[in-house]
Amino acid sequence: MLPLINFATEEQRERYLVPCMNGEMLSAFALTEPGTGSDAMNITTKAVLDDAGTHYVVNGGKQWITNAGWADIFILFAQVDGEHFTAFVLERDSEGLEIGANEHLLGQHGSSVAALSLENVHIPIQNLLGEVGKGHKVAFCTLNMGRLKLATNSASGARAAVEVASRYAAERTQFGRPIGEFGLIQRKLADMAARAYAAESVAYRTSGLVYQALEAKAGNDRPTLDDKLAMLSEFSVECAMAKVHTSEAYNHLADEAVQVFGGYGFSEEYPPARMYRDSRIARIYEGTNEICRLYAQRAILRRSWSGRLDLSGTQDQTDDSLSAVSYDAALGSGSRHLDITNLKSVYRHLTAEVCAAVQRERMFDAENQQLMASLADIAIEIFATESVFLRISKGFSGSGLDGMELYEDLEQIYFIHAVDRIRQEANEILAALFTGLELAEQLRKLDEWLPLPVGLIVYRARVAKVLLQDGGLPVFA
Ligand SMILES: Cc1cc2nc3c(=O)[nH]c(=O)nc-3n(C[C@H](O)[C@H](O)[C@H](O)COP(=O)(O)OP(=O)(O)OC[C@H]3O[C@@H](n4cnc5c(N)ncnc54)[C@H](O)[C@@H]3O)c2cc1C
Structure with missing residues (x-):
């Protein structure tokens, strides 16, 4: 429906959009073809104006079109x-x-996905x-928004995975005790909760x-199409990053939920099996996660080269130059502290080294892609x-929510895992760029920037206790 909302003429609105909004009509989005998926701009379906000009x-032909079985109209490219x-x-x-x-299909058995032949x-x-x-405007606007919608969808799936796993772990007994009392299950639940919480935070923040931005741009008027396109383009990096983060979180958490359920997790009679199947597609459609990673990192670099984004690290410590725009300063951090500045220093340093190496050694595109994806992950x-x-x-500075310790524990767990993942990608980049003593010096510098995983086991035990008591994460506004 989004293409109609954004691009339909008055006549098209009356004929198609209104019935779609009323639930009398259903639409589908037909872009992908058998030979062009990620390479969507190179579709071969051809349209020629007839002699009468009417x-x-x-x-x-089109491939993998969701809703094809019951759609009344197709947005066809x-x-x-x-x-x-x-x-x-x-x-x-x-x-x-x-x-x-x-x-x-492997999952999403309630959907209808089919090919079209024209x-x-x-x-x-x-x-x-x-x-x-100008079809690319219609496609990109829809894909960017689609990535954002998918992010919120995946984040809620991730939360649901934590919930079903926590409840099951509290009920299922083995060796005379609920399995939730075992350290390895607690570790799993706490790590799941931290990742689900992060996925949700990413989705909320991006939305x-x-x-x-749309509200601010439009003032009291409805945002114009150009406003919308500009905003979606401005935040296309965040939309792509949110899509990657949340889809991988949901997919991983669904897998962990299967594990917590043991053999019952492998049965269609229990919720994790469906989550496991359904979550998988989110890493593929709306631009595969490989394409989204490359897109996000290249866009960050383009913004940096054009002077729109400062990756030099010369701004003061509160700068937000890894995000396309500054976050709302009113959120503030109050007395709280988390050393994200050092993580940003790692990113800036590695980006500069990669750019220098690419220029210096004219790396092949394939190698370049691997480095780009590692930077994107960071x-x-x-x-x-x-x-x-x-x-x-925001919760701290706002209404002073109950149980803030839980959220700080979740934050610490996520931070420690994020540092781990950053370290792994950074090691890979540095080992590709340096050898011998130079590499040793670079790795030493990295160690100075990245903290050690202090307190992880304690944080996990505390979080798991709450999850088992409450049957999942509390709703947090
Ligand atoms: C259930 C389902 C529903 C769908 N619904 C719709 C729909 O409603 N409308 C629609 O138009 N499409 C739809 N799609 C299509 C979907 O968007 C595509 O499958 C997706 O874009 C990937 O294209 P592809 O399958 O051709 O894979 P390919 O593009 O062939 O990719 C195969 C692999 O190669 C990687 N790859 C490709 N190019 C590059 C590159 N340049 N660099 C690095 N890696 C690369 C990909 O990341 C992927 O891992 C749907 C697909 C499915 C499975």
């Missing part, structure tokens, strides 16, 4: 004259359109969505950034750690 004649990427509204009963059988399908010119050659961990910190700081 219809586009479309030929081609095709190349006008084979070269101008363009969006259309295609009605289901159009002659020449064939909808394939539902795919047998043979001389006539689409009236009134059904052009946006402008000829808040986009929403607040940026994502910093973004997530900072999101947790800001969220808890």
Whole structure:
């Protein structure tokens, strides 16, 4: 529906958007083709204006289209004259359109996903969505928003995984005790909770950034399409990072929930099996996580090279130069402290070293991609750690929520794991760039920046106790 909300003409709104909003019509988004998935701008479905100038004649095929089985309309992408990427509204009963059988999917069994085949399908010119050659605007706007929606969806899935695992661990007994009393289950539950909390914080923060920016831009008026496009483009890095972080969190937590359930986790009779299957797709659609990582890191570098983002580290310690814009200073950190500044120093240092090496040695693209993805992972961990910190700081400075110790324990657990992941990626980058004494010196510097995992076992035990008592994470505003 988003393409219609953003790009439909008045006539298209009446004909398609209103019925969609009323629940009388369902739409689908048809971009992917058998030969072009990640490389979406190179689709080959072709549209040619007919001699009368009244219809586009479309030929081609689409693959993996969600809702295909029951959609009334398709937002269809095709190349006008084979070269101008363009969006259309295609009605289901159009002659020449064939909808394939539902795919047998690993998960999401309640959905209908199928292929489309288009043979001389006539689409009236009134059904052009946006402008000829400007279909990328429709696609990117939808994908950016889609990544954000997917992030909130995955974050809630992650929370649900913690909940079912905590409840089960409190009830299931082995060796005469609830399994939740065993240290290894407690460790699992606490780590799950910290990651779910971080995923939620990332999703909230990114949604808040986009929403607040739109509100600020529009003032009392409704945001214009250009405002929306500019904002979504401004926050496309955060949307991509949020998509990667939350989808991987949910997928991992679903796997851990299966483990907490033991053999019952492998049965379709219990919730983890479905979570395990359903969570997997989030790492693939709306831009695979590989594509999102590369996109985010390259965009950060482009912003830095164009002077929009300072990665030099010369700003004062409160700067937020890893985020595309500054976070709301009113959140404040009060008396709380978490050493995120050092993590940012690691990122800046490694980015500078990678850029210098790429320029100096003209690395092959494949090697370059690996380094880019490692940098992206570090940026994502910093973004997530900072999101947790800001969220808890807001709770402290606001209504003074009960049980803040729990949140600080979650924060510490997440921070320690984030540092671990950053260390691993940083080691990989440094080992690719340096050898011998130079490498040893770089690793020593890294150790100075990155803290040791002090207190992890104690934090975990305290968090697990709350999870087992309450049956999951309390709702935290
Ligand atoms: C259940 C389901 C529902 C879907 N719903 C829709 C829908 O409603 N509408 C729609 O248009 N599409 C939909 N899709 C398609 C989905 O968006 C694509 O599957 C996805 O974009 C990946 O494309 P692909 O499958 O062709 O994989 P490919 O692009 O072939 O990628 C294969 C692997 O190579 C990696 N890769 C590709 N290019 C690069 C690169 N440049 N650098 C590094 N790694 C790379 C990928 O990350 C991936 O790991 C759906 C897919 C599924 C499975």
